Amino acid sequence: xxVVSQHPSWVICKSGTSVKIECRSLDxxxxxxxxxxxxxxxxxxxxxxxxxxxxxxxEQGVEKDKFLINHASLTLSTLTVTSAHPEDSSFYICSxxxxxxxxxxGPGTRLxxx
Amino acid sequence: xxxxxxxxxxxxxxxxxxxILNCDYTNSMFDYFLWYKKYPAEGPTFLISISSIKDKNxxxxxxxxxxxxxxxxxxxxxxxxxxxxxxxFCAASARGVNNDMRFGAGTRLTVKP
Numbered sequence: 419x420x421v422v423s424q425h426p427s428w429v430i431c432k433s434g435t436s437v438k439i440e441c442r443s444l445d446x447x448x449x450x451x452x453x454x455x456x457x458x459x460x461x462x463x464x465x466x467x468x469x470x471x472x473x474x475x476x477e478q479g480v481e482k483d484k485f486l487i488n489h490a491s492l493t494l495s496t497l498t499v500t501s502a503h504p505e506d507s508s509f510y511i512c513s514x515x516x517x518x519x520x521x522x523x524g525p526g527t528r529l530x531x532x
Numbered sequence: 533x534x535x536x537x538x539x540x541x542x543x544x545x546x547x548x549x550x551x552i553l554n555c556d557y558t559n560s561m562f563d564y565f566l567w568y569k570k571y572p573a574e575g576p577t578f579l580i581s582i583s584s585i586k587d588k589n590x591x592x593x594x595x596x597x598x599x600x601x602x603x604x605x606x607x608x609x610x611x612x613x614x615x616x617x618x619x620x621f622c623a624a625s626a627r628g629v630n631n632d633m634r635f636g637a638g639t640r641l642t643v644k645p
Binding site: 419420425442452454456462463464477509511520521522523526528 | 534541550568570574575576580621625632633634635637638640
C-alpha cells in the first residue's frame with residue numbers, strides 16, 4: 419500500500435527558532451499534499467493544501483508567513499514553523515493524495531517548543 | 533509500517549440500510565480509537581471515538597465497536613442516509629505513550645437513495 423513518511427517524528431526546540439518538517443510519499447507521486455494540526459480533544463485542523471510546483475493554499479486563520487510550505491517535488495512537501503512559540507507546540511500530520519479523495523496520512527510529527 | 537488498516541477502499545449501501553466500515557490495527561499499545569468523516573475539499577471532522585476500556589460506544593445513528601482481542605474496530609451507521617456519503621478514516625492513538633495518531637487509508641462510503 420501507499421506509504422507516507424514524516425521526519426522528524428518528534429522535535430523539541432527553543433522559542434524563536436525555526437523547525438522544518440518533511441512529508442514524503444515513498445512509493446507514489448503525489449501532486450497534492452495536505453498539512454494538518456491536531457488540537458486537544460481529537461480535532462484535526464486542515465492548515466493548508468500543497469500542490470507541487472505552486473504556492474500552497476492556506477486555510478483561513480493560518481498564517482502563511484509563519485507556516486511556510488514548500489512542495490518542490492512530487493514526493494516531498496515541507497512545513498517550516500518559523501519563529502516557533504510554545505503555542506505552536508502540537509502534533510502536525512501530513513497526508514498525500516494518490517488520486518482524487520484518496521489520502522494517505524503520515525505518522526505525524528510531535529513539536530514541543532520550550 | 534501500516535499500523536492501522538482499512539482494507540475496503542469503498543462501500544456502497546442503499547439508503548436506510550446499515551453501513552459497516554471496518555478497521556484493523558497492529559499495535560497493541562493503541563488504547564484510543566477514532567473515526568473521522570471527510571467530505572470533498574474539506575479536512576476530516578471528528579465523528580466518534582472509543583476508549584479501549586469499552587467495547588461499544590453509541591452516538592445517535594453511529595456506533596463504534598471495538599474487539600481488542602482481534603485488534604479490530606468497526607463503525608456502524610444505521611440507518612444510512614445519502615448525506616453520509618463521504619470518506620471515513622479510522623485512527624488510533626496510544627494515549628499512555630504520546631497520544632500521536634495513526635490513520636487508516638480511508639473507506640469511501642456511498643449511500644444510494
